[in-house]
Amino acid sequence: MTRPTLLAQLTTTLPALAIAATLVAITAASAAAQFPPATDDQRTAGAMVAEVRFGSEELVIPRGEMVTLMTGLYDANGNVVEGAVAIVMTSGNVSPRFASITGQRVELTGELPGEGTLSAIVMVPLDQGSVRGTAGASQLGQIPVRVLDYPAALIAIAEPSHTVYTGTSVQMAAQVMTVNGTEHSTATIAWRSSAPSVAMVSGGGILTGVSAGSATLRAQTEGGISAEYTVSVVANPVTSISMLPSSTQTRRGDVVEFDIVARDADGNVVTDIALDLAVSGLQGTGGFVYDDGTFVAEETGAYRVIASTGSASAASIVEVDERAGPVEVEFLDHGVRAEVATSDLWVFEGADGEDYAYTGTHSRGGGERMFVWHVTDPTNISLLDSVVVD
Known part of the structure; x- marks a missing residue:
């Protein structure tokens, strides 16, 4: 048995802010705490x-800063509803301020750059609405939220x-750094060269050596931040390239590793050169070759893989056959815990030579517990034990 095998599923708990008459903010550290308690009178008002x-059609917050959002609850005639309880739920890149707020105001802080939503959920009688599987809640409003980076x-x-x-x-690489020393999440860079006859660079930073010499590359953001780099272009010494295997057969989806060696006129290996790698489909169109010299085809057929630089080149023929048909999965047994939702799965061989499995559970719905299963006989899965995980 292969061990350990991990299948991880992640859940995200959204922060929440409670608004009750004067809009009081509360923390929502767990899914169960997303909705505040409400009396029958408050639900009737809801x-x-x-x-x-x-107060706006879109909420824009600079990262690390706090903004005040005006909001209100209204009936069908446009009158303010008093005494109702509501939730303002924001996506993970926005954080509430966990403090009491007077009036119809909500203070929010931009935590991480990105886009999300802000939703308003009103607490109503239990038979008049449901949100995220919780009865007694009704979603009535939503606006987009953007958090701008530093x-x-x-x-x-x-x-x-x-x-x-x-x-x-070669592909030039650069990072736009913020005033706080973090990498900017949305800034883009445009490149240009002071001497395209020596070093030509595309707007996206693909640098091509044209002739021996030096040139200054300039990188600039859309906001005007810039930096320069002096590049030296060296005469290409490669006169020959070898590529092994020269021909091979494989299956669709399998990886073929090529040994590609470039040499100069004296037979010395040139290791610091970026070779051009390409695929020509002789009888197929789904072949790909990567910078590390590996090839894989998504379709059957014959392909020519080519490595070249200057006037030197080498090629290999790859014939790709179909894989064997899928193997039907046979259902043998399953372990059931209907009261919780399974999250992750570990299957492994124990020190006693027997096979075991751990299953985790989602915290919502009575989870926070790991179950231990005996799975040596896949036709007779049995539960051995469980442990609370906090």
Whole structure:
């Protein structure tokens, strides 16, 4: 048996903010705490709410800063509803301020850059609504939320991954850093060269050596932040390339590893060169070759894999056959715990040579417990024990 095998499923608990008459913020550390308690009178008042109004159609928050959102609960005639209890739920990139707020105001803080939503949920009688499997709740409003990243401060340009030889291309890499020293999440970079006849660079940073010499590359964001890098282009020394195997057969989806070696006129291996790798489909169109010299085909057929630089090149023929048909899965037995939802699964061989499985559970619905199963005989799965995980 292969061990350990892990299948991980992640759940996310959204932060929540309670609004009760004067809009009081509360924490929601777990899924069970998303909805606050409400009396029958408060739920009756909630049933009168027909609309939740926000002070804007979109909420934009700078990262690390707090904004105040105006909101209110209204009935079908446009009158303010008093005494109702509601929840403002935000996506994970926005955090509530866990404090009492007077008036119809909610204070929110931008935590992480990105886009999300802000939803208003009103507590109503138990038979008049349900949200996320919880009775007595009704969603009545939603607006988009954007958290803007910290301002960009500088561009950090990395060294090229290979020596820039004439006739070769490498991808330049750079990071836009914020005033807080983190990588900016949305800033884009445009590149240009001071001497395209020596080093040509695309807007996306693909650098190609044209002739021996030096050139200055300039990287600039849409906001005007810029940095420069001086690149030296060296005459290409490669005169021959070898590629093994020269021909091979494989199956669709299997990986073929090529040994590709570039040499100069004296037979010395040139290791710091970025070779051009390409695939030509002779009888297929689904073949791919990667920078590390591996090839894989998604379709059957014959393919020519080519490595080249300057006037030197080498090629290999790969014939790709179909894989064997799928093997039918036979159901033998299953272990059931109907009162909880399974999260992760570990299957392993124990020190006694027997096979066991651990299953985790989601916290909502009575989880927070790990179950231990005996699975040596897959036709007779049995529960051995469980442990509470906090």
